[in-house]
């Protein structure tokens with residue numbers, strides 16, 4: 001068997017970082033060589049993630065300026081970034097420079113928003129401030145593996161959780177031409193979607209036993225969804241998106257609605273998805289409505305459809321931290337290294353969380 005690929009996780013102390021550590025620990029081809037965190041450098045990973053105490057026994061976080069010491073010249077490296085947008089691009093750029101100096105072969109998958117736009121100005125108009133590595137934008141593709149056979153770049157920008165759930169529902173529909181290219185999307189996310197640092201609006205008493213919309217029609221991920229749906233489907237897609245906070249820690253559910261161009265049956269609609277995802281190991285078209293419990297903690301997306309012949313409804317459910325971030329990143333990294341796309345990602349959802 002070939003030598004394992006050395007895996008490095010930037011932003012490893014966060015929620016997505018923790019999921020990357022968990023999934024890498026069980027991956028047959030990746031071996032964790034650095035869990036990078038400045039705030040927890042030198043401290044055992046198990047102090048932050050006690051659920052990983054057995055699988056990462058003896059592993060400690062390492063600071064940004066030290067992790068390269070763990071890597072021998074000329075090796076193969078899978079670099080995952082789970083750092084915040086605005087910071088991720090810069091630390092990835094530094095890693096790629098160091099990688100050149102050490103003659104490493106490195107692929108990067110970034111879970112942040114820093115490589116979701118091809119144009120620096122587009123990113124800056126949504127996120128504000130200067131992009132941290134505009135020269136690298138052309139080296140990243142942002143897409144879902146389910147929607148492209150191959151990519152021309154060595155690195156990937158993950159589309160993010162709301163976009164993953166929405167694009168898996170939207171792209172086959174847009175490609176089918178059965179509806180108008182204007183979609184109305186309502187999404188509900190669990191509280192891990194806001195990351196580890198507590199804020200007033202993400203505090204437990206606010207979110208528990210509660211459900212509310214936020215930033216209706218004004219969320220910054222809307223233009224990403226529209227751009228990515230347009231690129232993947234070849235149809236200029238207009239997206240109206242209303243995100244909601246749900247009273248659970250992990251999981252995400254979206255309901256997409258569109259107007260049929262002419263009468264459409266449920267079977268016609270279902271066939272569109274069955275065909276689109278016939279070879280997609282992580283997408284299942286369900287006969288009932290999708291339910292969070294059937295996907296949470298797995299890399300699966302469940303899709304359900306409904307229509308009265310005029311309105312079309314497509315529902316999708318994913319785990320925001322797995323398919324929507326860490327699992328989706330590993331799926332891409334598997335592809336970038338020509339590994340089976342499912343490597344390390346086959347664990348079923350527990351069903352009860």
Ligand SMILES: NC(=O)c1ccc[n+]([C@@H]2O[C@H](COP(=O)([O-])OP(=O)(O)OC[C@H]3O[C@@H](n4cnc5c(N)ncnc54)[C@H](OP(=O)(O)O)[C@@H]3O)[C@@H](O)[C@H]2O)c1
Pocket residue numbers: 010011012013014015016017036037038039040081082083084085087088091111112113160161192193194195196197320321324325
């Ligand atoms: N949560 C989700 O469901 C989700 C889904 C899809 C995508 N994402 C994206 O994934 C990334 C991580 O999200 P998260 O929810 O895991 O966030 P998080 O819990 O806040 O963790 C972010 C981590 O990044 C590190 N960090 C903070 N500032 C940094 C800086 N200036 N430079 C380098 N590292 C820094 C922190 O580690 P130290 O301070 O210890 O170094 C922290 O542990 C974000 O870009 C987010 O938008 C999140």
